[in-house]
Amino acid sequence: MATQYNHSAIEKKWRENWEAKPINVNDGKKEKYYCLDMFPYPSGSGLHVGHWRGYVISDVWSRYQLLKGKYVIHPMGWDAFGLPAENYAIKMGVHPAKSTEENIKNIKRQIKQIAAIYDWDMEVNTTDPGFYKWTQWIFVQMFKKGLAYEKEFPINWCPSCKTGLANEEVVNGCCERCGTTVTKKNLRQWMLKITAYAERLLNDLDKLDWPEKV
Numbered sequence: 001m002a003t004q005y006n007h008s009a010i011e012k013k014w015r016e017n018w019e020a021k022p023i024n025v026n027d028g029k030k031e032k033y034y035c036l037d038m039f040p041y042p043s044g045s046g047l048h049v050g051h052w053r054g055y056v057i058s059d060v061w062s063r064y065q066l067l068k069g070k071y072v073i074h075p076m077g078w079d080a081f082g083l084p085a086e087n088y089a090i091k092m093g094v095h096p097a098k099s100t101e102e103n104i105k106n107i108k109r110q111i112k113q114i115a116a117i118y119d120w121d122m123e124v125n126t127t128d129p130g131f132y133k134w135t136q137w138i139f140v141q142m143f144k145k146g147l148a149y150e151k152e153f154p155i156n157w158c159p160s161c162k163t164g165l166a167n168e169e170v171v172n173g174c175c176e177r178c179g180t181t182v183t184k185k186n187l188r189q190w191m192l193k194i195t196a197y198a199e200r201l202l203n204d205l206d207k208l209d210w211p212e213k214v
Contacts (some may be wrong), residue, residue: 032070041050150189154184
């Protein structure tokens with residue numbers, strides 16, 4: 001009878017080996033290739049299969065570039081600010097800083113299980129003052145240029161989550177997250193004047209190497 005394949009032990013062994021002897025190293029000579037994933041929201045205790053699907057694809061692509069002799073800059077981080085994280089903390093009865101830190105720790109553990117070639121030295125956390133001081137700086141520059149302004153505008157509102165929703169988060173008139181019927185709510189909010197660049201954005205589509213349907 002064949003010996004049973006112990007995937008847990010074998011994968012643990014090789015993850016530790018790859019961490020001790022990384023192969024994706026910047027020697028200053030290799031061509032650099034930048035691969036960026038969408039950062040997960042740590043407003044839940046763990047990942048779902050949709051995360052894995054996206055991260056496996058980008059990891060395969062990164063490994064392909066690695067095999068072509070490139071140094072792959074493949075960061076991972078946490079889109080950790082926002083009402084979803086706060087609502088999760090309220091639901092769990094803890095401070096959002098504590099729940100966010102715990103969620104990040106667990107999600108990072110899960111991501112490491114697929115042994116993706118992320119460069120954890122480049123880890124980004126949007127709740128880190130060293131990060132958001134720059135997003136605040138960018139906002140101030142946009143405000144000075146007249147590109148950031150306040151306006152009352154109707155948004156999709158979930159009365160249960162107490163948060164605004166993007167159109168993609170509204171499914172059949174209900175909140176994708178909790179199933180509550182979504183309403184419209186006028187809120188005075190900050191807007192960014194992207195219309196100032198509408199023509200340039202349209203013209204520059206010709207410069208993107210994207211599929212036509214996108």
